[in-house]
Amino acid sequence: MEIFAQNSFINDSYIISLVLFNNVSNSSEIRNMAIKREINATLLKPQAIVDSFQVLLAANKALSNYLGKTMYTKSLHSEIIFSLSASRSITESFKNFGVENDANSILIVEISEKDKSSIDEICSRVRGDPVKVDSIGTFTNIPVIKQLYKIDESELAHSNLNDVVYSRMAAKEFVNY
Amino acid sequence: MPIAIGFEGSANKIGVGIIRDGEVISNPRMTYITPPGLGFQPRDTAKHHRENVLSILKEALREANITPKEIDVVCFTKGPGMAAPLISVAVVARTLAQLWKKPLLGVNHCIGHIEMGRVVTKADNPTVLYVSGGNTQVIAYSENRYRIFGETIDLAVGNCLDRFARLLNLSNDPSPGYNIELLARNGKKFLELPYCVKGMDVSFSGLLSFIEERAASLLRKNEYTREDLCFSLQETIFAMLVEITERAMAHCGSKQVLVVGGVGCNIRLQQMLQIMAEERNASVCAMDERYCIDNGAMIAQAGLQMFTHGQRMDWNETFCTQRYRTDDVYVSWRD
Amino acid sequence: MSESHVQEEGFLFQGAEARVYKKTLYGKQIIIKERFSKKYRHPVLDSHLTDQRLKSEVRAILKCSSCGIKTPVIYMVDFNSSKIYMEYIAESITIRDYIENFLKDGGNINELASLGRQMGKLIGSLHANGIIHGDLTTSNILIKSKESGCDLIPIDFGLSSLGRLPEDQGVDLYVLERAMLSTHLNSEKLFEELLDEYRLSFQGGLEALNKLSEVRMRGRKRTMVG
Numbered sequence: 001m002e003i004f005a006q007n008s009f010i011n012d013s014y015i016i017s018l019v020l021f022n023n024v025s026n027s028s029e030i031r032n033m034a035i036k037r038e039i040n041a042t043l044l045k046p047q048a049i050v051d052s053f054q055v056l057l058a059a060n061k062a063l064s065n066y067l068g069k070t071m072y073t074k075s076l077h078s079e080i081i082f083s084l085s086a087s088r089s090i091t092e093s094f095k096n097f098g099v100e101n102d103a104n105s106i107l108i109v110e111i112s113e114k115d116k117s118s119i120d121e122i123c124s125r126v127r128g129d130p131v132k133v134d135s136i137g138t139f140t141n142i143p144v145i146k147q148l149y150k151i152d153e154s155e156l157a158h159s160n161l162n163d164v165v166y167s168r169m170a171a172k173e174f175v176n177y
Numbered sequence: 178m179p180i181a182i183g184f185e186g187s188a189n190k191i192g193v194g195i196i197r198d199g200e201v202i203s204n205p206r207m208t209y210i211t212p213p214g215l216g217f218q219p220r221d222t223a224k225h226h227r228e229n230v231l232s233i234l235k236e237a238l239r240e241a242n243i244t245p246k247e248i249d250v251v252c253f254t255k256g257p258g259m260a261a262p263l264i265s266v267a268v269v270a271r272t273l274a275q276l277w278k279k280p281l282l283g284v285n286h287c288i289g290h291i292e293m294g295r296v297v298t299k300a301d302n303p304t305v306l307y308v309s310g311g312n313t314q315v316i317a318y319s320e321n322r323y324r325i326f327g328e329t330i331d332l333a334v335g336n337c338l339d340r341f342a343r344l345l346n347l348s349n350d351p352s353p354g355y356n357i358e359l360l361a362r363n364g365k366k367f368l369e370l371p372y373c374v375k376g377m378d379v380s381f382s383g384l385l386s387f388i389e390e391r392a393a394s395l396l397r398k399n400e401y402t403r404e405d406l407c408f409s410l411q412e413t414i415f416a417m418l419v420e421i422t423e424r425a426m427a428h429c430g431s432k433q434v435l436v437v438g439g440v441g442c443n444i445r446l447q448q449m450l451q452i453m454a455e456e457r458n459a460s461v462c463a464m465d466e467r468y469c470i471d472n473g474a475m476i477a478q479a480g481l482q483m484f485t486h487g488q489r490m491d492w493n494e495t496f497c498t499q500r501y502r503t504d505d506v507y508v509s510w511r512d
Numbered sequence: 513m514s515e516s517h518v519q520e521e522g523f524l525f526q527g528a529e530a531r532v533y534k535k536t537l538y539g540k541q542i543i544i545k546e547r548f549s550k551k552y553r554h555p556v557l558d559s560h561l562t563d564q565r566l567k568s569e570v571r572a573i574l575k576c577s578s579c580g581i582k583t584p585v586i587y588m589v590d591f592n593s594s595k596i597y598m599e600y601i602a603e604s605i606t607i608r609d610y611i612e613n614f615l616k617d618g619g620n621i622n623e624l625a626s627l628g629r630q631m632g633k634l635i636g637s638l639h640a641n642g643i644i645h646g647d648l649t650t651s652n653i654l655i656k657s658k659e660s661g662c663d664l665i666p667i668d669f670g671l672s673s674l675g676r677l678p679e680d681q682g683v684d685l686y687v688l689e690r691a692m693l694s695t696h697l698n699s700e701k702l703f704e705e706l707l708d709e710y711r712l713s714f715q716g717g718l719e720a721l722n723k724l725s726e727v728r729m730r731g732r733k734r735t736m737v738g
Contacts, residue, residue: 009537010590056538057588057597068592159577163585163599167577170586170597171570324694330683330727367556374671376647376687412554419552423528428651428695449552456551457526 003119004133006056008063008111016059017110017119018052020136024128028101034077039122042077043099044084044107046139048148050162057166058083059111076111086149086168096148105139179249179485182237183477184230186266187258187286188310189217191226193237194474195248196481199296201467203240204474205233213348216339223261230269237473245277252480255283256501257311263497271495282480282488283495286471287312287503290437291323292482293468293475300462304431306422306450307503309438309471310335313418315377315425316503318511323503326425327377334414335440337381341410344392345403357407358443364408368401372413377424379417384410415446419453432459441469486510529565529670534600541600542587545569547670548594562594565670570596572643572669579641581634582665601665604656607631611650611696621698627655628702632709634664635685640714644680646671648688650695678716682723685710689724 001019008014024030033039049055062079065071073079073090085093099106106126110119123130145151145161149168156164178198185192185206192206209225211217238245253270256263267283274281291305305316305323313334315327332340335354342353347360371387373380388410395401401409422434434454440446447464454461468475486509522533522544533544547562549555566589576583585599605613607627615621631653638645645652647668654665673680685707692699707724711717 006538009535053538053540061588061590064590064592070592155578158580158582159585164577166588167574167586170589171574173589173591174567175571175574319694320697325690326694327690330686330730367554369556369560372557372561375683376649376671376691378683378687378690412557416550416553416557420528420550427528428649452552453550 001123001130002132003123004052005117005119008060010060010064011067013114014063014111015114015117016056016063017108017112017117018055018133019108019119019123020046020105020131020133020139021108021123021126021128022105022131022139024104024106024126026125026127027099027103027106030106030126031099031101031103033125037075039125040077040112040118041108041110041122042080044081044097044109045099045103046105046107046136047141047144048084048097049107049136050140050145050165051136052133054084054162054165054169055080055107055109057169059109061169063111077109080109080111084169086172088172107133107136179481180243180247181250181252181477181481181484182248183284183289183473183475183480184251184253184266184270185286185289185471185473185476186226186230186262187254187256188262188471189222189225190471191229191233191262191266192471192473193230193233194472194477195237195241195243196474196477197241199478199481201474202243203237204467204472205236205240206470206472207233208351210350214343214346215349216343219259219261222259223265226262226265230266234269234273245273245279248277248279250282250480250484251277251279252282252284252476252484253495254286254289254476255496256498257286258497258499260497260499263499267495267497280484280489281492281495282483282490283497284476284479284483285501285503285506286476287314287316288323288506288508289475289479290468291316291435291503292479294435294437294462294465296478297465297467298435298462300433300435302431303433303435303462304422304426304429306418306434306436306441307438308334308418308436308440308446310339310440312438313379313381314503315421317425317429317431318508319429321508321511323506323508325502325504326428327379327421330375330378330380331382332380332385334381334418335438337385337414338410338440340385341388341407344389345406352439354440354443357411358445360404361407361411361445362404364402364404364406366401366405366409367412368395368405368409370409370413372417374417374420377421377428379421381414381417384413411443411445415443415449418446419449422450423453423457426457426459433462434459435462436464437468439470442466482510529562537587537597540587541602543584543598543600544595545598546593546595563591566591566594566596568646568672569669571674572645572672573598575641575643575674576638576666579637579643581637581641581643582663583669584665584667601654601656604654604665606651607653607655607664608650608695610655611699621696622701624702625705628705629709630662630664632706632711633713634666635688635706636710636712636714636717638666639676639681639684639716639720642674642676644673644675644684645669646673646684646687648684649691676716678719678723681716681720682727685720685724686727689728 061083194204313329588597
């Protein structure tokens with residue numbers, strides 16, 4: 001199993017760990033554990049993700065809001081989902097980026113203090129095939145991405161899709177699309 | 178050691194000053210003060226200057242303890258300023274130059290402030306914030322000119338303060354700006370006002386009309402006191418000035434600030450400049466009336482620089498002009 | 513300014529109100545622009561301005577990118593520390609440095625007409641898309657060579673606003689004119705080229721140029737008393 005782990009650039013005593021699973025058979029179980037906080041991680045829909053950078057940006061933004069006590073949501077892990085979204089609606093963010101009960105693939109994201117990660121323990125609960133995080137692009141559903149981030153075809157004539165996604169996330173608090 | 182006499186009367190002050198080799202040896206002046214709520218009118222101001230210029234001249238000569246024969250050059254404010262007062266003083270300077278058979282030089286008023294500031298503070302190459310009733314400029318020297326990096330695109334800062342003082346019916350004695358400063362010291366509640374910086378330029382007209390529209394009702398409803406309004410006005414206007422000064426310093430890589438002009442006497446403005454300068458390891462030259470407030474010596478000092486570097490003026494060049502930009506002057510006396 | 517900031521890894525420079533760092537973030541070279549509080553300002557005014565300028569900058573950059581005007585990509589905005597994380601534009605220099613280098617190598621400023629025209633076109637398209645830069649200078653436009661010619665990339669949008677008033681467009685040009693003439697000696701003709709192309713490339717250009725003349729006159733006509 002590959003754990004893609006990176007230091008946070010907001011505070012380097014925190015670490016962000018990503019693990020990608022395919023052919024998952026117990027999504028609803030994992031999802032319930034997350035809801036009950038039995039596992040402390042965010043479960044993302046890989047189809048809505050363009051690359052790991054997008055997720056790392058959202059995780060860092062969430063951590064900044066967590067440490068700065070300016071979170072929009074109730075927990076650090078739900079704040080990641082909110083930060084990923086171009087929408088200011090929390091419900092909509094969960095609907096768009098969170099996993100569903102019948103999900104076949106899951107991207108797990110954990111933010112923890114260094115040496116306090118429980119990502120191995122979390123992953124041991126998942127019944128599925130771990131795959132390399134940098135293969136996330138093979139899961140990306142571009143039409144879905146365009147719809148979630150309200151990206152116009154004309155915009156892509158001069159900008160790269162991933163860059164547009166990052167900017168949409170960055171400015172959603174004060175720019176309307 | 179060359180001696181210069183300078184005549185200044187471009188606004189509501191009339192002054193005659195004598196300089197010997199960078200040292201002020203006399204510098205008497207008088208201010209034309211109008212009743213509260215009124216600004217000074219060109220005609221009345223000129224009349225005031227005409228009535229007082231000769232006694233001030235006598236005082237200047239007596240205090241300096243020199244005779245006209247010892248003077249090397251007669252200097253006067255060529256502009257910018259109000260036409261009638263400028264002319265009333267220029268006439269005296271032209272007459273004396275002929276009577277005493279001395280060369281006559283017309284001096285740019287702004288450059289008078291700057292050169293006096295440089296000699297008094299020994300600042301070599303400062304960024305200059307020039308703030309007065311008619312001027313708001315950020316100036317730095319480069320390639321034989323005092324170049325204007327930033328300025329107001331509408332009202333001058335002193336004019337804005339004066340008009341606000343009239344709105345509150347504050348006294349013009351000693352100056353409306355000083356009375357605003359005194360009230361502002363007791364202000365506590367900050368009112369957010371339009372803040373307008375464009376590049377290195379500022380604009381005050383939006384701010385002034387904003388407060389003109391609201392002041393009466395804010396005071397009537399006791400939401401803000403006069404002190405609060407003066408405080409908020411100063412905090413906002415001065416922050417804009419300090420900001421453009423800092424931008425110019427960053428742009429030119431300058432490490433010194435010199436503030437000149439009447440508004441430069443304001444303690445709060447000086448304090449804010451000081452904080453800004455400290456934060457960027459720069460320094461502020463100490464304020465001094467010899468270059469901040471309009472006076473004759475500063476005109477003599479700038480004229481003396483021109484004179485000792487060989488500048489002379491034909492008689493037909495020694496006129497006055499209301500509009501005379503700082504960057505119009507060719508500066509021959511600096512490298 | 514505390515010493516630790518100066519020595520911090522990747523520190524590039526400190527402007528009037530922001531510190532700029534260059535770092536590598538998960539393999540990408542990025543710029544971090546951190547606005548800091550100005551102690552001379554009243555705290556209410558200060559936090560209002562810091563916040564407003566951070567937002568203005570991001571809004572204008574996003575507007576540019578959606579209109580096809582190349583600007584740095586915004587990666588993240590952190591309100592808790594007033595930082596913008598954005599794309600590092602590799603192999604670019606400011607137009608100010610470009611002109612200075614050109615002159616140092618013995619060039620004549622009037623040979624830069626095509627650069628002036630390209631700047632005019634850029635500002636024309638900013639204005640045509642309702643973007644007022646607010647602080648146009650030759651330091652706030654980057655130039656990056658490409659196979660044929662070069663790209664101009666406007667930066668530093670902290671004083672920007674969105675709108676289409678000819679008055680604001682005129683002031684925008686006035687600010688640039690003042691900055692160019694005081695920074696680059698004998699740049700009058702270069703600026704004329706710029707205005708010429710501006711007028712040709714932007715429909716509302718003529719109206720903005722009329723406003724520019726008005727704004728210039730205000731400066732000249734002002735009776736500068738005292």
